[in-house]
Amino acid sequence: MSTITEYLEELSGRSVTVIGMGISNVPLIKMLLRAGVKVTVRDKASREKVADLAQELESLGATLVLGPDYLKDLGGELIFRTPGLSPNTPELAQAVENGAALSSEMEVFFQTCPSHLVAVTGSDGKTTTTTIISEFLKEAGKTVYVGGNIGKPLLPDVADMDPEDYAVLELSSFQLMTMEQSPNIAVITNLAPNHLDYHHTMEEYTNAKKNIFLHQGEGDRLILNYDNDVTRSMAAEAVCPVTWFSRKERLEEGVYLRDNAIWLTNEMGSREVLPLSDIQLPGVHNIENYMAAIAAVDGLVPDKCVRAVARRFHGVEHRIELVRELDGVKYYNDSIGTSPSRTTACLESFNQKIILIAGGYDKGVPFTQLGVEIVGHVKALFLTGNTAGAIRQAVEQAPGYAESGMILAETEDLAAAVAAARQAAKPGDVVVLSPACAAFDHFKNFMERGQVFKKLVQEL
Missing domain, CATH: 3.90.190.20 (Mur ligase, C-terminal domain)
Structure with a gap:
């Protein structure tokens, strides 16, 4: 791992292309330009639609390629793709074949973040589970940064982060598809067919999700849904210990339901962590979200903090x-x-x-x-x-x-x-x-x- 300063110094003198002028890439573009990196920005939007931003980036030294032919003659030693552009896109695949390296804003964040990394993916429940985990950690007095697929891009904050802080991320399959690093604590809420317009096959979609844990180390932690056939099968590929959660089975080890409460059993024994009556969110899927979050923070957050959050947390906008x-x-x-x-x-x-x-x-x-x-x-x-x-x-x-x-x-x-x-x-x-x-x-x-x-x- 390198610091963000060291990373930017390594890019000095290299030709870099950033595809997409969306919310996650703009901070990256500005950071690269201010570090003196030669940057070409490509986006399918017309100049009229992004006039103010285009003018700002050009004033910082960027070269812009806009409009429907934005991927034509794609080049550069290093290409940062927007998550919405599949690495299988012909122009992108051709550029890689010609020798370009492929990266993304999230991959740079993983390479340069000094803090503990907690990340959540899945087909459903990602945002709520990510938010609950962050609230647990905050309640326990931790300094927490929330980002990824929710909140704001965290790359501009990476220089201010400390090793004892926590970065809690929601990661989509689009972001994970080319990731070669995994978080210290990885959570997969569940998996079902989704985004098949982008991934084309369930296998490609599932393989993208696996990158959240395939690069973990032995001291890391993986949280999986025991009730979901796809996530249960992933345990065979886990590099580190797996903590299961289950709403349907009373597990010998892991997080499960018993007597209208969420219980946890580990090497220290069994204990009731959270009565279901404390949970303010409707629906059994939110019980599962709490289970996944409790498994993620076991040993980091006292149970009293878990209960305090559950009693006051009324959910995330646009979710029932x-x-x-x-x-x-x-x-x-x-x-x-x-x-x-x-x-x-x-x-x-x-x-x-x-x-x-x-x-x-x-x-x-x-x-x-x-x-x-x-x-x-x-x-x-x-x-x-x-x-x-x-x-x-x-x-x-x-x-x-x-x-x-x-x-x-x-x-x-x-x-x-x-x-x-x-x-x-x-x-x-x-x-x-x-x-x-x-x-x-x-x-x-x-x-x-x-x-x-x-x-x-x-x-x-």
């Missing part, structure tokens, strides 16, 4: 977030429901049949099982976005649909879906936006979609 109650109807924003498995977990969080708004960008994930879950948990379904037809077909073909009496309709947009849901709702009902899809068909991201939904609901 109560927006308002109107005329006896509760409206929830679960815009983070960007996959069928996320939406299924949301549906299972309510003890009544709900009114669901779903649909969005097509990631190539099948909806067959989601159709079954919707028939079992939904009384009225309003679909919007590119996948509306595919989800409708999955629901109509699911067993029990014909007898269910479900209201099912496709709507023009999210505003029309909200209006239709309100019209269908009666006092005591619950209306939930949980799309089971990404937001890119009509929105910049799931956060923007959630904000629009909340605005629409507040205006009812």
Whole structure:
């Protein structure tokens, strides 16, 4: 490992390309330019869309290549890719074949961060689990930096970090795909088919996730979900000891449920850590998120700190977030429901049949099982976005649909879906936006979609 100063000195005189002018790369670009590194920045956005930022970066010395041909004649000794660009992209693969080295903002952070590294990945629950872990550590008096796929880029803070601090990161499969370093504590919440528009196969998606632990050392720690077939099978490749968590099995060692509480058994014995009644978040999936977080901080955080956080923590925005109650109807924003498995977990969080708004960008994930879950948990379904037809077909073909009496309709947009849901709702009902899809068909991201939904609901 080198310091950030040493790392930047090593780049002096080298030609560096940074692909993408997004939120994670801009601090990296500025850091490189201020260190005197020759930087070419490439982005598919037109100059009109990024005019102010483009002018700022050029004033710092950057060369810009913008527009649809931004990857043409891609070169440079070192290329930093944006997480959204697959390393399998032909132009990128060709550049590597021609001798370019490939890296990313997150890989530089891992190379230069002096603090303890805790990282969380998985198909569902990443953000909530990452946030809970960070809150546990803060409650115990640790200095904590939170970043990765949430919060702000941490690379600008790396020079201020100390060895006794903790960096807690949420990592996506996009970020992990080319990682060659792993954190001291790695957590995989679960794995299910997701992002198959990017990875193309479940195997590639799973292999990307494995990089969170494949480069660990013997003194590190890996936290895996015992109830998930994919994560359970990963233990065979673990380099360091595995700590299991399970909501369904009472484990001989690990984190598990017993007597309406979360228990932990390790070499020191068994103990009750957290009564379920202390958890303020709805849904069994959030019990699993707490289990994963408790396993991650075992030995670092006293149990009293765990309980204090659970009693006050009401969740992260866009995750089964109560927006308002109107005329006896509760409206929830679960815009983070960007996959069928996320939406299924949301549906299972309510003890009544709900009114669901779903649909969005097509990631190539099948909806067959989601159709079954919707028939079992939904009384009225309003679909919007590119996948509306595919989800409708999955629901109509699911067993029990014909007898269910479900209201099912496709709507023009999210505003029309909200209006239709309100019209269908009666006092005591619950209306939930949980799309089971990404937001890119009509929105910049799931956060923007959630904000629009909340605005629409507040205006009812």
